Amino acid sequence: MIEHLESVKFEDISFINSYILDTCFVLYELEKGNQKKLEEFCRKNNVYMTSFNLEELEKVEKRIHNIKHFVKDFLDKNLVKKIEIPIHIGEFNKEKKYAQDIDSDIIKLIQDPSDAVMVATAILTKSNILTRDKHHVFTSDVENELKKYSIEVLNNF
Secondary structure, three states: OOOOOOEEOHHHOOOOOEEEEOHHHHHHHHHOOOHHHHHHHHHHOEEEEEHHHHHHHHHHHOOOOOOHHHHHHHHHOOOOEEEOOOOOOOOHHHHHHHHHHHOOOHHHHOOOHHHHHHHHHHHHHOOEEEOOOOOOOOOHHHHHHHHOOOOOEEOOO
């Protein structure tokens, strides 16, 4: 499902109107019936997902049968580009090291290393983040840390 997405390298990412989608944000918008709104946003902006988050999305959508069709349909439209990163789901120690190598404070602020991977990638790409994760990512501590990179953490369009 994700193999056909265009892969980009960090240096090829456009920093103008650049966003990284969190897995939970995509699922939330699709579950709420906002697929057209999500697609419109992606057409107007430079929108990315990490290969890590896409693996998560693929794994989760298999368990949520009522959304499976919407996830596949959304990804088939090629509205997001894939940022290849050297981390895969389930590699806890690698997740933690990846985030620490980019910003040692991130792993202290975000207790879940899998969320820290996405935030660290946002730092590398200077991309804003769209998330619904109010426990780990959409917090005042993380927002304050990311201000030094001029990165916004948003929970809606």
